[in-house]
Amino acid sequence: MKKITLEICCGTTCYMLGTQKLLQIENIMPEEWKNCVAVSAIPCLNNCTSENICGAPFVRINGEIMSHASVESIFNRIRELLPGEGEE
Amino acid sequence: MDCYETRMEPGDRLILCSDGVTQAGLGQKRYKFGWRRSGELEFAQNIIRKSPEISAKDLAYAIAFQALSISPEKCTDDISCLVIYLRHPRVLRILTGPPYHKEHDHDFAMLASGGANDVIICGGTTASIIERELHTKVEIDLNLMKASGDLPPPGMMPGIGLTTEGILTLSKVCTVLEKKQQDKIPLAAKAIINRIMENDCIEFIVGTKVNEAHQDPNLPLELELRRNIIKRLAIILERDYRKKVTVNYY
Numbered sequence: 001m002k003k004i005t006l007e008i009c010c011g012t013t014c015y016m017l018g019t020q021k022l023l024q025i026e027n028i029m030p031e032e033w034k035n036c037v038a039v040s041a042i043p044c045l046n047n048c049t050s051e052n053i054c055g056a057p058f059v060r061i062n063g064e065i066m067s068h069a070s071v072e073s074i075f076n077r078i079r080e081l082l083p084g085e086g087e088e
Numbered sequence: 089m090d091c092y093e094t095r096m097e098p099g100d101r102l103i104l105c106s107d108g109v110t111q112a113g114l115g116q117k118r119y120k121f122g123w124r125r126s127g128e129l130e131f132a133q134n135i136i137r138k139s140p141e142i143s144a145k146d147l148a149y150a151i152a153f154q155a156l157s158i159s160p161e162k163c164t165d166d167i168s169c170l171v172i173y174l175r176h177p178r179v180l181r182i183l184t185g186p187p188y189h190k191e192h193d194h195d196f197a198m199l200a201s202g203g204a205n206d207v208i209i210c211g212g213t214t215a216s217i218i219e220r221e222l223h224t225k226v227e228i229d230l231n232l233m234k235a236s237g238d239l240p241p242p243g244m245m246p247g248i249g250l251t252t253e254g255i256l257t258l259s260k261v262c263t264v265l266e267k268k269q270q271d272k273i274p275l276a277a278k279a280i281i282n283r284i285m286e287n288d289c290i291e292f293i294v295g296t297k298v299n300e301a302h303q304d305p306n307l308p309l310e311l312e313l314r315r316n317i318i319k320r321l322a323i324i325l326e327r328d329y330r331k332k333v334t335v336n337y338y
Contacts, residue, residue: 010228010240011212012255013301016308023233023241041228041241043219043251044212048301056301 003038004081006074007060011044014057018070022057025071037078101144102172103132105151108165112155123158143286144173177332179203180287182280184210184254185295185314186217187338196338197221199293200248206283209245211254214295218245226251237274250283252276255302258317265324289332290325292318296337 008014008022026039047058047065055067061077096102110128113119119127128151135142135150142150148171155167181204187196197218200207209215215226228243228251236242239260240253253276260277261284263269273281284290294314302311318335325331 009212010243010253012253012299012311013304013307015240015253015256019240020238023230026230039230041230041243043215043226043228043243043253046213046216048299 001036001083004036004078005060005062006037006039006078007045008039008041008069009045009047009056009058009060010041011046011048013048014045017056019057022059022069022071022074025074028071029075033078033082036082096172096174098174098176100174101132101136101147102174103128103147103151104170104172105155106166106168108163108167109151109155109169111165112163112167113158116158119158123155128155144171147171147173177288178205178286179289179291180206180208180283181291181293182208182210183218183293183295184214184258184318185338186211186213186297186299187295188297192338193217194221196293196295200245204291206287207249208280208283209249209251210258210280211252211295213299214254215243215245215251218248222248224248232275235275237272237277239274239276242276242279250279252280255311255314255317258314258321259312262317262320262324265321265329284325284329284331287331289334292322292333292335294318294335294337 008019010019023041029037045058045060045065048056057069059066059069059074061074062081066073066077105128109123110125111122114122131154132147132151135147148169152167152169156163181199183196183200187193200209200218201222209218219225224245224247226243226245228241230241232241239257243251245251257276257280260274261280264273264277264281296315298313322333322335325333
Protein backbone atom coordinates (compact mmCIF):
# COMPACT_ATOMS: atom_id res chain seq x y z
CA MET A 1 0.00 0.00 0.00
CA LYS A 2 1.18 3.50 -0.78
CA LYS A 3 2.06 5.43 2.35
CA ILE A 4 -0.17 8.27 3.47
CA THR A 5 1.87 11.48 3.23
CA LEU A 6 1.62 14.04 5.98
CA GLU A 7 3.47 17.30 5.31
CA ILE A 8 3.75 19.86 8.09
CA CYS A 9 4.28 23.56 7.35
CA CYS A 10 7.25 25.08 9.20
CA GLY A 11 6.56 28.68 8.14
CA THR A 12 6.50 31.52 10.65
CA THR A 13 2.71 31.85 11.00
CA CYS A 14 2.02 28.13 11.30
CA TYR A 15 4.84 27.69 13.76
CA MET A 16 3.53 30.44 16.00
CA LEU A 17 0.02 29.00 15.88
CA GLY A 18 0.82 25.42 16.77
CA THR A 19 3.11 23.58 14.36
CA GLN A 20 5.68 23.01 17.08
CA LYS A 21 3.42 20.41 18.67
CA LEU A 22 2.55 18.80 15.32
CA LEU A 23 6.22 18.24 14.46
CA GLN A 24 6.35 15.71 17.30
CA ILE A 25 3.34 13.80 15.94
CA GLU A 26 5.37 10.79 14.84
CA ASN A 27 6.31 10.13 18.46
CA ILE A 28 2.72 9.98 19.66
CA MET A 29 1.28 8.13 16.69
CA PRO A 30 -0.06 4.57 17.27
CA GLU A 31 2.79 2.14 16.65
CA GLU A 32 0.90 0.26 13.91
CA TRP A 33 0.53 3.45 11.82
CA LYS A 34 4.22 4.15 11.58
CA ASN A 35 4.70 1.96 8.51
CA CYS A 36 1.68 3.47 6.75
CA VAL A 37 2.28 7.20 7.29
CA ALA A 38 5.24 9.23 5.99
CA VAL A 39 5.67 12.40 8.04
CA SER A 40 7.77 15.26 6.70
CA ALA A 41 8.32 18.92 7.48
CA ILE A 42 8.40 21.43 4.66
CA PRO A 43 9.60 25.05 4.73
CA CYS A 44 6.20 26.56 3.86
CA LEU A 45 2.93 25.47 2.28
CA ASN A 46 2.38 29.12 1.28
CA ASN A 47 -1.17 29.01 2.51
CA CYS A 48 -1.36 31.91 4.92
CA THR A 49 -2.58 35.26 3.64
CA SER A 50 -3.98 38.21 5.50
CA GLU A 51 -7.49 36.80 4.96
CA ASN A 52 -7.00 33.28 6.24
CA ILE A 53 -4.33 33.50 8.89
CA CYS A 54 -6.86 32.03 11.29
CA GLY A 55 -6.65 28.81 9.28
CA ALA A 56 -3.09 28.20 10.50
CA PRO A 57 -1.51 25.85 11.27
CA PHE A 58 -1.77 24.11 7.93
CA VAL A 59 -0.74 20.58 7.00
CA ARG A 60 -1.10 18.63 3.76
CA ILE A 61 -2.35 15.06 3.86
CA ASN A 62 -2.09 13.08 0.62
CA GLY A 63 -1.87 16.36 -1.26
CA GLU A 64 -4.91 17.90 0.39
CA ILE A 65 -4.54 21.03 2.53
CA MET A 66 -6.02 20.86 6.02
CA SER A 67 -6.47 24.06 8.02
CA HIS A 68 -6.71 24.37 11.82
CA ALA A 69 -4.62 21.23 12.01
CA SER A 70 -4.38 19.60 15.41
CA VAL A 71 -3.11 16.21 16.51
CA GLU A 72 -6.73 15.13 16.83
CA SER A 73 -7.89 16.31 13.41
CA ILE A 74 -4.82 14.80 11.74
CA PHE A 75 -5.38 11.47 13.49
CA ASN A 76 -9.04 11.49 12.42
CA ARG A 77 -8.12 12.10 8.78
CA ILE A 78 -5.47 9.36 8.82
CA ARG A 79 -8.04 6.98 10.31
CA GLU A 80 -10.38 7.72 7.40
CA LEU A 81 -7.62 7.12 4.88
CA LEU A 82 -6.32 3.86 6.31
CA PRO A 83 -7.70 0.87 4.39
CA GLY A 84 -10.34 -1.10 6.25
CA GLU A 85 -10.63 1.44 9.02
CA GLY A 86 -13.40 3.47 7.39
CA GLU A 87 -15.66 0.46 6.97
CA GLU A 88 -15.76 -0.51 10.60
CA MET B 89 63.04 42.22 22.34
CA ASP B 90 63.73 40.98 18.83
CA CYS B 91 61.90 42.15 15.75
CA TYR B 92 61.41 39.99 12.70
CA GLU B 93 60.06 40.82 9.31
CA THR B 94 58.51 38.37 6.93
CA ARG B 95 56.51 38.44 3.76
CA MET B 96 53.38 36.31 3.60
CA GLU B 97 51.45 35.16 0.56
CA PRO B 98 47.79 34.12 0.47
CA GLY B 99 47.53 30.60 1.89
CA ASP B 100 50.49 31.09 4.26
CA ARG B 101 50.16 30.52 7.98
CA LEU B 102 52.26 31.99 10.77
CA ILE B 103 52.32 29.87 13.93
CA LEU B 104 53.53 31.46 17.18
CA CYS B 105 53.69 29.57 20.43
CA SER B 106 55.08 29.64 23.94
CA ASP B 107 57.94 27.31 24.86
CA GLY B 108 55.45 25.23 26.80
CA VAL B 109 54.39 23.91 23.40
CA THR B 110 57.81 23.10 21.97
CA GLN B 111 59.00 21.66 25.28
CA ALA B 112 55.85 19.63 25.90
CA GLY B 113 56.56 16.05 26.91
CA LEU B 114 60.10 16.94 27.99
CA GLY B 115 61.90 14.05 29.68
CA GLN B 116 59.54 11.38 28.42
CA LYS B 117 60.99 8.43 26.56
CA ARG B 118 59.54 9.49 23.25
CA TYR B 119 60.19 13.20 23.75
CA LYS B 120 63.55 13.31 25.41
CA PHE B 121 64.02 16.92 24.39
CA GLY B 122 60.35 17.76 24.25
CA TRP B 123 58.04 17.99 21.26
CA ARG B 124 60.41 20.58 19.72
CA ARG B 125 59.84 22.83 16.79
CA SER B 126 60.22 19.93 14.38
CA GLY B 127 57.53 17.86 16.08
CA GLU B 128 55.09 20.73 16.19
CA LEU B 129 55.75 21.63 12.56
CA GLU B 130 55.22 18.06 11.40
CA PHE B 131 51.96 17.89 13.36
CA ALA B 132 50.71 21.17 11.87
CA GLN B 133 51.67 20.10 8.34
CA ASN B 134 49.80 16.82 8.75
CA ILE B 135 46.66 18.61 9.87
CA ILE B 136 46.86 21.08 7.00
CA ARG B 137 47.33 18.22 4.55
CA LYS B 138 44.14 16.59 5.88
CA SER B 139 42.11 19.83 6.02
CA PRO B 140 43.74 22.43 3.78
CA GLU B 141 41.18 25.11 4.72
CA ILE B 142 41.44 24.68 8.50
CA SER B 143 40.81 27.96 10.28
CA ALA B 144 43.49 29.73 12.30
CA LYS B 145 41.43 29.15 15.44
CA ASP B 146 41.01 25.40 14.89
CA LEU B 147 44.68 24.91 14.07
CA ALA B 148 45.78 26.82 17.17
CA TYR B 149 43.44 24.69 19.30
CA ALA B 150 44.71 21.48 17.73
CA ILE B 151 48.36 22.37 18.40
CA ALA B 152 47.73 23.50 21.97
CA PHE B 153 45.70 20.40 22.81
CA GLN B 154 48.25 18.09 21.22
CA ALA B 155 50.96 19.74 23.33
CA LEU B 156 48.79 19.22 26.39
CA SER B 157 48.13 15.59 25.57
CA ILE B 158 51.82 14.66 25.22
CA SER B 159 52.71 16.38 28.50
CA PRO B 160 53.28 13.86 31.28
CA GLU B 161 50.24 13.79 33.59
CA LYS B 162 49.59 17.50 33.68
CA CYS B 163 51.00 20.56 32.03
CA THR B 164 53.78 22.23 33.94
CA ASP B 165 54.35 25.23 31.70
CA ASP B 166 52.21 27.78 29.91
CA ILE B 167 50.84 26.31 26.66
CA SER B 168 49.76 29.05 24.24
CA CYS B 169 49.46 29.04 20.50
CA LEU B 170 48.56 31.79 18.06
CA VAL B 171 47.98 31.17 14.36
CA ILE B 172 47.70 33.80 11.67
CA TYR B 173 46.24 32.54 8.42
CA LEU B 174 46.53 34.81 5.40
CA ARG B 175 43.71 33.94 3.03
CA HIS B 176 41.11 35.48 0.77
CA PRO B 177 37.95 36.59 2.59
CA ARG B 178 35.19 33.99 2.78
CA VAL B 179 31.73 35.10 1.72
CA LEU B 180 28.47 33.94 3.28
CA ARG B 181 25.31 34.90 1.41
CA ILE B 182 22.02 34.99 3.32
CA LEU B 183 18.83 35.15 1.27
CA THR B 184 15.73 36.13 3.17
CA GLY B 185 12.25 37.22 2.13
CA PRO B 186 10.40 36.94 -1.18
CA PRO B 187 11.25 39.55 -3.86
CA TYR B 188 8.80 42.46 -4.10
CA HIS B 189 8.06 41.70 -7.76
CA LYS B 190 7.33 38.08 -8.57
CA GLU B 191 9.06 38.42 -11.97
CA HIS B 192 12.37 38.81 -10.09
CA ASP B 193 12.00 35.42 -8.39
CA HIS B 194 14.27 33.64 -10.86
CA ASP B 195 17.16 36.14 -10.67
CA PHE B 196 16.78 36.13 -6.90
CA ALA B 197 16.91 32.32 -6.76
CA MET B 198 20.00 32.24 -8.99
CA LEU B 199 21.87 34.14 -6.26
CA ALA B 200 21.53 31.01 -4.12
CA SER B 201 23.30 28.86 -6.68
CA GLY B 202 26.77 30.38 -6.77
CA GLY B 203 29.12 33.27 -6.15
CA ALA B 204 29.62 32.71 -2.41
CA ASN B 205 31.49 30.23 -0.20
CA ASP B 206 28.32 29.37 1.69
CA VAL B 207 24.60 30.13 1.39
CA ILE B 208 21.78 30.26 3.94
CA ILE B 209 18.12 30.63 3.07
CA CYS B 210 16.05 32.13 5.89
CA GLY B 211 12.31 31.94 5.37
CA GLY B 212 9.71 29.37 4.36
CA THR B 213 8.34 31.29 1.39
CA THR B 214 11.87 32.21 0.31
CA ALA B 215 12.86 28.54 0.40
CA SER B 216 9.83 27.49 -1.63
CA ILE B 217 10.59 30.12 -4.29
CA ILE B 218 14.13 28.75 -4.60
CA GLU B 219 12.88 25.15 -4.60
CA ARG B 220 10.56 26.03 -7.48
CA GLU B 221 13.10 28.06 -9.50
CA LEU B 222 16.09 25.75 -9.02
CA HIS B 223 14.11 22.47 -9.07
CA THR B 224 15.33 21.28 -5.73
CA LYS B 225 13.80 20.21 -2.43
CA VAL B 226 14.54 21.10 1.17
CA GLU B 227 15.17 18.19 3.52
CA ILE B 228 14.24 18.68 7.17
CA ASP B 229 15.28 16.01 9.63
CA LEU B 230 12.49 15.69 12.19
CA ASN B 231 14.86 13.89 14.58
CA LEU B 232 16.41 17.31 15.17
CA MET B 233 13.23 18.53 16.87
CA LYS B 234 14.59 17.74 20.32
CA ALA B 235 17.42 20.25 19.92
CA SER B 236 15.32 22.79 18.07
CA GLY B 237 14.25 24.74 21.16
CA ASP B 238 11.58 27.29 20.42
CA LEU B 239 12.41 27.61 16.72
CA PRO B 240 11.41 25.48 13.71
CA PRO B 241 14.08 22.88 12.88
CA PRO B 242 16.69 23.80 10.26
CA GLY B 243 16.86 22.00 6.91
CA MET B 244 19.29 21.50 4.05
CA MET B 245 18.82 22.30 0.38
CA PRO B 246 21.09 19.83 -1.45
CA GLY B 247 23.94 21.56 -3.25
CA ILE B 248 22.85 24.99 -1.94
CA GLY B 249 23.07 25.16 1.83
CA LEU B 250 21.26 25.59 5.12
CA THR B 251 17.59 26.58 5.28
CA THR B 252 15.70 27.94 8.29
CA GLU B 253 12.46 29.68 9.12
CA GLY B 254 12.75 33.45 8.64
CA ILE B 255 11.62 36.14 11.08
CA LEU B 256 11.63 34.22 14.36
CA THR B 257 15.01 32.63 13.63
CA LEU B 258 16.71 35.84 12.48
CA SER B 259 15.32 37.72 15.49
CA LYS B 260 16.79 35.04 17.73
CA VAL B 261 20.17 35.23 15.95
CA CYS B 262 20.16 38.99 16.47
CA THR B 263 19.33 38.74 20.17
CA VAL B 264 21.94 36.03 20.78
CA LEU B 265 24.64 38.11 19.07
CA GLU B 266 23.62 41.31 20.87
CA LYS B 267 23.57 39.66 24.28
CA LYS B 268 26.66 37.52 23.57
CA GLN B 269 24.56 34.58 24.75
CA GLN B 270 26.58 31.36 24.96
CA ASP B 271 24.20 28.54 25.76
CA LYS B 272 20.64 27.34 25.26
CA ILE B 273 20.71 28.60 21.67
CA PRO B 274 18.09 26.85 19.50
CA LEU B 275 19.56 24.69 16.75
CA ALA B 276 18.54 26.81 13.75
CA ALA B 277 19.96 30.01 15.28
CA LYS B 278 23.14 28.19 16.30
CA ALA B 279 23.60 26.86 12.75
CA ILE B 280 23.35 30.38 11.30
CA ILE B 281 25.70 31.87 13.91
CA ASN B 282 28.32 29.15 13.31
CA ARG B 283 28.31 29.92 9.60
CA ILE B 284 28.52 33.67 10.20
CA MET B 285 31.57 33.13 12.43
CA GLU B 286 33.30 30.95 9.81
CA ASN B 287 33.00 33.66 7.15
CA ASP B 288 34.31 37.22 6.79
CA CYS B 289 31.89 38.95 4.44
CA ILE B 290 28.18 38.59 5.05
CA GLU B 291 25.96 39.44 2.10
CA PHE B 292 22.29 39.85 2.90
CA ILE B 293 19.95 39.56 -0.06
CA VAL B 294 16.64 40.80 1.32
CA GLY B 295 13.35 40.30 -0.47
CA THR B 296 11.08 43.15 0.54
CA LYS B 297 7.66 41.66 0.03
CA VAL B 298 5.83 41.74 3.35
CA ASN B 299 3.73 38.77 4.39
CA GLU B 300 0.58 40.50 5.62
CA ALA B 301 -0.31 37.50 7.75
CA HIS B 302 2.67 38.42 9.95
CA GLN B 303 1.00 41.70 10.91
CA ASP B 304 -2.21 40.02 12.07
CA PRO B 305 -3.04 40.98 15.66
CA ASN B 306 -4.20 37.40 16.30
CA LEU B 307 -0.62 36.20 16.34
CA PRO B 308 0.60 35.47 19.88
CA LEU B 309 3.78 37.54 19.43
CA GLU B 310 4.50 40.77 17.61
CA LEU B 311 6.81 40.08 14.66
CA GLU B 312 9.49 42.56 13.79
CA LEU B 313 9.78 43.68 10.17
CA ARG B 314 12.44 41.78 8.25
CA ARG B 315 14.23 44.95 7.15
CA ASN B 316 14.60 46.15 10.73
CA ILE B 317 16.05 42.83 11.88
CA ILE B 318 18.60 42.92 9.05
CA LYS B 319 19.55 46.49 9.96
CA ARG B 320 20.14 45.45 13.58
CA LEU B 321 22.13 42.42 12.43
CA ALA B 322 24.29 44.48 10.07
CA ILE B 323 25.18 46.92 12.86
CA ILE B 324 26.08 44.27 15.43
CA LEU B 325 28.06 42.14 12.95
CA GLU B 326 30.19 45.08 11.83
CA ARG B 327 30.67 46.65 15.24
CA ASP B 328 31.19 43.64 17.51
CA TYR B 329 32.18 40.81 15.17
CA ARG B 330 34.33 42.65 12.62
CA LYS B 331 32.38 41.33 9.64
CA LYS B 332 32.09 43.15 6.36
CA VAL B 333 28.37 43.38 5.74
CA THR B 334 26.49 44.28 2.58
CA VAL B 335 22.71 44.46 2.22
CA ASN B 336 20.90 44.33 -1.10
CA TYR B 337 17.16 44.69 -1.40
CA TYR B 338 15.19 42.80 -3.99
